[in-house]
Amino acid sequence: MKTPDLGLPAGVEVHVDDTPDQVALALADAAAEVLASRLEQAERASLVVSGGSTPLPFFKALAQKSLAWSRVDVLLADERWVPEDHPDSNTRLVKASLLQGPAAAARYLSLKQPGDTPAEGLAAASAAVADLELPLDVVILGMGNDGHTASLFPDAPELAHALSAACPDRVAPASPPSQSQRRITLTRPVLQGARFTALHLKGQDKLDTLQRALAEPDNLAAMPIRAFLTPGLSLFWSP
Numbered sequence: 350m351k352t353p354d355l356g357l358p359a360g361v362e363v364h365v366d367d368t369p370d371q372v373a374l375a376l377a378d379a380a381a382e383v384l385a386s387r388l389e390q391a392e393r394a395s396l397v398v399s400g401g402s403t404p405l406p407f408f409k410a411l412a413q414k415s416l417a418w419s420r421v422d423v424l425l426a427d428e429r430w431v432p433e434d435h436p437d438s439n440t441r442l443v444k445a446s447l448l449q450g451p452a453a454a455a456r457y458l459s460l461k462q463p464g465d466t467p468a469e470g471l472a473a474a475s476a477a478v479a480d481l482e483l484p485l486d487v488v489i490l491g492m493g494n495d496g497h498t499a500s501l502f503p504d505a506p507e508l509a510h511a512l513s514a515a516c517p518d519r520v521a522p523a524s525p526p527s528q529s530q531r532r533i534t535l536t537r538p539v540l541q542g543a544r545f546t547a548l549h550l551k552g553q554d555k556l557d558t559l560q561r562a563l564a565e566p567d568n569l570a571a572m573p574i575r576a577f578l579t580p581g582l583s584l585f586w587s588p
């Protein structure tokens with residue numbers, strides 16, 4: 350398939366394939382390569398993944414990779430504040446599709462902690478990710494058609510704090526009125542600057558959203574994904 354001309358900044362790599370499964374395999378190859386190389390140099394490696402519907406084939410492909418999974422820390426970029434057995438729980442998805450086979454040996458760091466609200470669970474969620482070494486090794490982002498990534502939603506009252514390049518916190522609550530569930534998210538300084546960052550998208554609608562984001566790159570609050578459309582990013586897309 351021909352690579353669409355998106356007007357991405359120089360230094361953004363674009364990988365386009367005909368099908369979501371092909372893209373998932375390519376992304377799994379790329380992520381596994383970075384993790385393997387990191388595990389040769391460091392005791393542990395980190396892998397941040399996104400929830401939603403797009404990553405499922407990627408999770409299945411990555412789970413099959415032969416890696417020293419017991420030395421990999423896996424966590425979500427964001428989580429909905431729902432119990433793990435809820436259909437919308439991203440943790441449930443990750444455990445059922447990524448942390449399987451060889452990858453079941455990975456250490457999962459949960460953003461969802463006890464408490465009725467993300468604010469109540471915030472200290473525990475912060476503690477869960479406190480020991481992670483920054484920069485992270487692999488961060489796989491998704492994007493919604495409102496321009497959110499992770500749970501950095503344009504309409505979240507907590508956005509300015511979580512999207513600040515100087516945010517001192519690793520995790521932040523998010524309560525966007527557009528969403529039916531409250532959420533918790535990694536903040537911009539944690540998500541940014543990883544050794545490998547990919548934006549994994551499926552569908553023409555996501556490409557159209559990306560083009561809108563690129564058209565006015567400076568207004569980060571209107572489309573938080575803009576903060577991550579920087580050199581070094583790899584875009585993985587299929588129709």
Ligand SMILES: O=C1O[C@H](COP(=O)(O)O)[C@@H](O)[C@H](O)[C@H]1O
Binds near residue numbers: 399402428490493498
């Ligand atoms: O709500 C979310 O949506 C985005 C994109 O989801 P998708 O279903 O369109 O793939 C995801 O990246 C984010 O982590 C999640 O919380």
